[in-house]
Amino acid sequence: MENFEKVKKASTAAFKGNFEKISAAVNEAAVAGQANLEAAGASSEIIAKGLTEVGTLAGAYSKAAFENGVEVSKAVLAAKTPVEALEIQTNFAKTAFETWFAQANKIADIFTNTATEAAKPVTARANEFFAKLQTAQ
Numbered sequence: 353m354e355n356f357e358k359v360k361k362a363s364t365a366a367f368k369g370n371f372e373k374i375s376a377a378v379n380e381a382a383v384a385g386q387a388n389l390e391a392a393g394a395s396s397e398i399i400a401k402g403l404t405e406v407g408t409l410a411g412a413y414s415k416a417a418f419e420n421g422v423e424v425s426k427a428v429l430a431a432k433t434p435v436e437a438l439e440i441q442t443n444f445a446k447t448a449f450e451t452w453f454a455q456a457n458k459i460a461d462i463f464t465n466t467a468t469e470a471a472k473p474v475t476a477r478a479n480e481f482f483a484k485l486q487t488a489q
Contacts, residue, residue, distance in 0.1 A: 384481070391473035398473075402466025406459055413455045417448065 424444040431437035 387480075388477055391477040394473040395470040398470040399466060402462055402470070405466075406462050409455070409458060409462070413451075417451070420444075420448070 421444075424440060427440050428437045431440055
C-alpha cells in the first residue's frame with residue numbers, strides 16, 4: 353500500500369506540474385493571439401487611412417482635370433486660327449501629362465508610406481515571436 357501511495361503522490365505531482373505548464377502555454381497563446389489581432393487591426397486602420405487619402409486625392413485630381421479639360425475645349429473652340437487652337441491643345445497636353453505624372457508620384461508615395469507604416473505593428477509582433485523562440489531554445 354505504501355508503494356501505491358508513492359506512485360499516486362508522484363503521479364499527482366507530475367500531472368499538476370504538466371497541467372500548470374499546459375495552462376500557462378494556453379494562456380500565453382491566447383495573449384499572443386489577442387496581440388496579433390490588435391496588430392492586424394492597427395495595420396488595417398493604417399491601410400484604410402492610406403486608401404482614403406488616395407481616394408480623396410484621386411477624386412480631387414479627376415475633378416480638376418475634367419474642369420481644366422472643359423476650359424481648354426472652350427479655348428480651342430474660341431481660337432481664331434487653327435495654329436492658335438493647336439498651340440492651346442499642345443500646351444494642355446503637356447500640362448495634363450505633367451500634372452498626371454506629379455499626381456502618380458504623390459499616390460505612389462502614399463502607397464509606399466502606407467505599406468511601411470502598416471507593416472510596423474505586424475513586424476513588431478513577428479519580432480517578438482522570434483525573440484521568444486530564441487529564448488526558448
